[in-house]
Amino acid sequence: MHSDEIRTIVDRLAALVSEHYVFPDVGREIADRLTKAAAEGRYDVLTDPEQLSVQVTTDLQIGNQDKHLRLKFHHGEVPDETDPVEEENYWATRAHLDAGGMARVERLPGNIGLLEIKPLLYDPSHAGAALIAAMSLLSATDALILDLRGCLGGSPDQVALVCSHLFDGEPVHLNDLVTPATGTVRQFWTSHVPGPRFGGTKPIWVLTSGSTFSGGEELTYDLQQLGRAKVVGERTGGGAHPRQGFKLHSHLEATVPLHRALNPVSGTNWEGTGITPDLEVPATDAYDIAYREAVDHVLALPATPERLPLLDEARASLVG
Structure with a gap:
């Protein structure tokens, strides 16, 4: 140059x-x-x-x-935002190679669900099917661990789709994006989803790290503010202003925040401060702590004949 x-x-x-x-x-x-x-x-x-x-x-x-x-x-070529076909292909390819961000989907011993989302919450147009498949597999579990320790950002529409699996009944107001220059506001709510939901009553633990950022933070914050999940891990990165990318050079992208997040419960957001976990522990310890609490929940459930094998699984996992 x-x-x-x-x-x-x-x-x-x-x-x-x-x-x-x-x-x-x-x-x-x-x-x-x-x-x-x-x-x-x-x-x-x-x-x-x-x-x-x-x-x-x-x-x-x-x-x-x-x-x-x-x-x-960027080490690779920056997509050109003025070329919709190029940009669409770029994000579709990234989502495909990252399995739509569904890094790990697992039924843990004791009928506890684990969903790890990283590196991004890709837009539903590219990753909605992957998310719906993952949540359908986990819908019958008795507790859910949502691992966002490696989630660096993503689409607020995908955040809303995740949340739509985690509530029941009437639509729930999750977040607003405000554009101060024009005064426009876009609201995000839960909505109907195809297939079974995990639902709005079973417990959820969200795992965070100092790397959890942007869209990963919005998902964490929405669930925390609505009292829907317990956040375990480290204070997050503190980025609440969604941005747009502009290609300035084959390897350089300008990322410029256009909007401000406004949570309907708190009336504010996490910009600059990050999200304080309900239980603040090193990120490396967050999974073990959350899983132990989830097992305790499962062991407190009624010991019906159908559940006895699951309870045995849960007890054995603690011994191991």
Whole structure:
């Protein structure tokens, strides 16, 4: 990369932030700072795209610490958001190779369900079928461990689809996305799902780490605020401003937050603070603790003839 190309990238990034950033006044301040730095030649020596991404991201986040606001380096080719076919193919391929984000689906001893979602909550158009299949398999379990320790973000529509399997009855209001520049609000609610649901009464444990971020945090926060799950693990990363990607170079993507999450229960979100678990423990210990609590729940269920083998499974798992 040469200096003219670098300045073109930074100027384009500044224009995008000024136009789209979730807080318009802050966006204009950031844009002015970047434009001035580029004009002064601050970035001219950073001819490696990855080095440029690190320095510019640091400058973008001065004073706001918005982890969604980045100049992101990709080892592979960045999809072009202005080419719907290319972008669709990119995300469809990623979701396919990641099994729709359903990293682990298992019935644990004692009839306890485990669903691990990583690296992303892919959009339902690419991963809805995988999620519905996973939740259908786990619908008859007596407790659920939802492992989001490696979930780095994703689609709020997929968050709503997950939650739709975890409640009963009337639609439940989960979250709003507010666009301050226009005052528009998009609401997210639970909805009807095909096949059986896990339902709204059996216990859920959500596992988190410091890497749980964005869409993974929204799923955690929605369930926690509604009193539907117990969160076990580490405080999460603290990113509540959904972003849009813009291709600036074959390996550089501008990620600019456009919206602000607004939870209908708390009236706020987790931006900058992360989500505090109900039981704060190292992420490496979260699974064992949650599973033990889930086993205790199963052992307290009525010992019907049909359940006796499951109770024996649960007891044996603790001995092992």
